[in-house]
Amino acid sequence: MPASASSSTHFPARASARVAATAALSVALVTLLSPAPAEALSRRDQAAVESIDQRMQAAEAKYREAMVMTGNADPEGVRIGDEALEDMEDVMADCAKQRGCSPTTLLATYKRLLKLNVDAQDPFAGQLDPADADPDHVDLGEGESDPLAADVPEAARAAALLDDRRHRFDEMVKYNPAVQAGIRRWLTDMRPSLMNSYENYQYMRHLMWPHYERAGLPEALLFGIMAKESNGKVHARSRAGAAGPMQFMYATGQRFGLGKDSHGFDTRYDPYAASEASVRYLNERMGELNRNIELALAAYNGGEGRARRIHREHPGQDFWDESVYNEFPAETRDYVPMVIAAAWLFLHPKQYGIEFPKVDPRPAALTLAQPTSIYQLTICLGSGGTRDGYMRALRNLNPRYDADTVLPAGTVLNATTRVAGLYNRWCVRGARAELARTLVLSDPDRAIVRTGTVTRVADTAVAAAAPQRPRTYRVQRGETLSSIARKFSCGTGELARANGIRPPRYTIRPGQKLSLEGCGG
Template sequence: MPSFALVSYRSFPIAAALALIFIVPDASAASKREAVAALNARMAAAEKRYRDALVKIGNNDQTGVSESNAALEDMEDVVDACGKQKGCQTTDLMAVYKRLLKSNADAQGPAADEDEDPNEPDPDHAGDVGIAADVPEAAKAASLLDDKRHRFDQMVQYNPAVQAGIRRWLTDLRGPLMDSYENYQYMRQQMWPSYERAGLPEALLFGIMAKESNGKVHVTSRAGAAGPMQFMYATGLRFGLGQDGTGFDTRYDPHAVAEASAAYLNERMGELNRSIEMALAAYNGGEGRALRIYNGSEGRGFWDASVYNQFPAETRDYVPMVIAAAWLFLHPKKYGITFPKVESKPAPLRLSQPTSIYELTICLGNGGTRDGFMRALRNLNPRYQPESYLPAGASLNATTQIVGLYNRHCAQGPRAALAKQLVLSDPNSAIVRTGPMQTLPPSDGVVPAPLTGAAAPTDPVAIKPKKKPGTHKVAKSETLVSIAQKYQCDTKSLAKANGLKAPRYALKAGQRLKLEGCQ
């Protein structure tokens, strides 16, 4: 018995130690889990605080900025504490930042669309590479937020003039707004990187383009401005635009004008205290006027009456309309807008047979779009007129969708043949021309003798075809391409023979063209 007791008491510390080995880690793990849970709760509270601050900012509540700063500082503290806490995954906390950037990744459930805070980043753009959403610069945690999309919101004033512009875009100009968005999506890869490199918001690019041209590359104004960003010729020359070695005016090139526009705006903003409104006023009303007004007003902003009233009515309308279009680009869901989804992935289109953009537009069909692909092809290939025939082997800028439709319907087949027939049809051939009517003598049952001499009718077989004209007088509605088709000429050769420059080939009614090289 004593021996048994001795063994038992000596064995107890060992058993207790073994028990502690299994018990203590459980308690320690529970403590870690509680600490991590507490950090997650703090991050969730900071996120809610930040979202509430955005609502205040959207409602012009001045306390919103300080609240958002404080919320971001809380987030930074939580991330720092997480790095020191064993078992805490900083990647989990970074999901909060992702939710601020990608509303479509938010864990609020399917009903979030109806209840979503309209001042939060919109899913329409949040997933795009290089697009930005803003956080106050004072917050060090802003370095974790690489999306600065909504920085534009804090760079401009949202006021009744802008609201009136939004009303116009949503009513009478809703169609042009949608067209502008769709056209921009096709050109985005050519234009947006220039603004991104220049540190300018994408919304600003869209707003200017929507107001200037609705995203139509070949637009020209009565004053002489041209292209999607409407550069005047002299201003364009200062920023590298104008006639290139082929005679093409690069004011019509989306990539070139985006580069020039970004450089122009940054130059203006450097002179005008980084004011987007004043830079836009210079863009429309003249940089000399804007700088003179700015210096004379001791640096006051565009909305100050002493500044605003010195600009012409066109400029006073232009500035809020650009800002309004940009605002809708960033906040479509707030205003009930669903922008069209555009399959715009770029791809080269290599032609297997001669064709024109007109012919391609017909044979491609709609492809699920509302208006088909003529505008997209024209915008992506500004050097070519829609009627000009392009040789087999030529390469066009296009999209993967267009290339797929081309291979299916345009390379060969009935739709390709139909498109060619429609494009080459000549309306003049539908007109039937007859000679003057002849009055026959009354019939008395006697067959008249055949006429001889000068009165004898001419044998149709003996009529010699008229010699092809050496010149053509331009009618009011004719284009160079229609004339080339009529006489079976090469459009470029005909243009060269008559000193006409691409891409417009401008003709005047009554002008005489040399038909060199025509059949």
């Protein structure tokens, strides 16, 4: 066996043992350290804590990169993985000395790494099975307290409605015909939407779930909102202007940190930022609405001003009270039970005979070896054991890029280990790679036979005098730089550089005059 393959085989087990040992030491430190009284940190202490958090994130990213390298039989991955673990040990030691730094927070990283090592040996180990022993799916015995109920925001405690361990959600669904009707709809005509929502969520789970986990909010709530709002499509946009996986209106999104960034990208479409904003929104609403999660959901859909007014006029009454329920519009009266129904099915799939799609969502970076678009990748990657291929996953993980934008070589995309492997196998070279390129560059206009003198060469009709290619082009309404590049057989990046157009958005406007220098026939 080659040395590289041997290293790849033994690295996960060795790393797992080391991570486990370090985590055990950290637990001991946490146990021995007395919690400091709650005081405002100085700016210097706050900066030091933030620096420690950033170092831990960098070390985790390095470790994940090492896992990808070892998965590809690269012996250098072993060295980088060891360095990452040593960095984490240093960070934990510094955290224990730093005022205001919580070692318990950093322990979550070790938990993820242990899970990552298991995943490396089982391609479907990262697949969430809501019926298995995940924290959101464990029942407590009589008299037991919820270990996650302590030290969470007051609003998060209101999430007991969706906390299966307390059996309240079971009782609510059992006796509430509106939610039962929602479950029926998700299981019949909306079943494809439920399955698509689950599959899309799995690829984004590592970006979205940690925000809810840190806030003490149940994952089922996140899934229920996302399934009803967007089916897990990050580029979803409503007629009213709500956008992204969590469907924030622009003004509301701005209040919670979403909107145009320095590159002009609307971060409502970013699953990481949108999930964080939704946590802040829900905590704020539940703080105003007597910690009632149903009213918070009603505010999410029907407007927070309306929800506050109704709550003020009917103090102490919940969403299902007739006087409250009838004051919300029909859309909101449908929205709340549908979100709860999707959350319930997320928690109890086996009870309803559901088998959610199995995907391998382990994240990995993909560096493009040549200019490519997401459309082109979708074609050359093939189905790869999935039902619908990888276009939605790639679009969700890379929301800043349009699907038809030709990205330059060297661009790093967010992907999965499975996609990275398929890319190296099918998209770099070979017949399928060439076929994918041909298909995305095809221009329907060139199929039209022009009238004029025609000669025959080897029984193929060709124009005797092909028209000369224009050297400039004026942008028409609805066109993108990528569509123009395809039309004139040139790369998007090449066309952008010739006209001084900045990536990654490649913004153009109707009427703009473009130079076609370098475009082929």
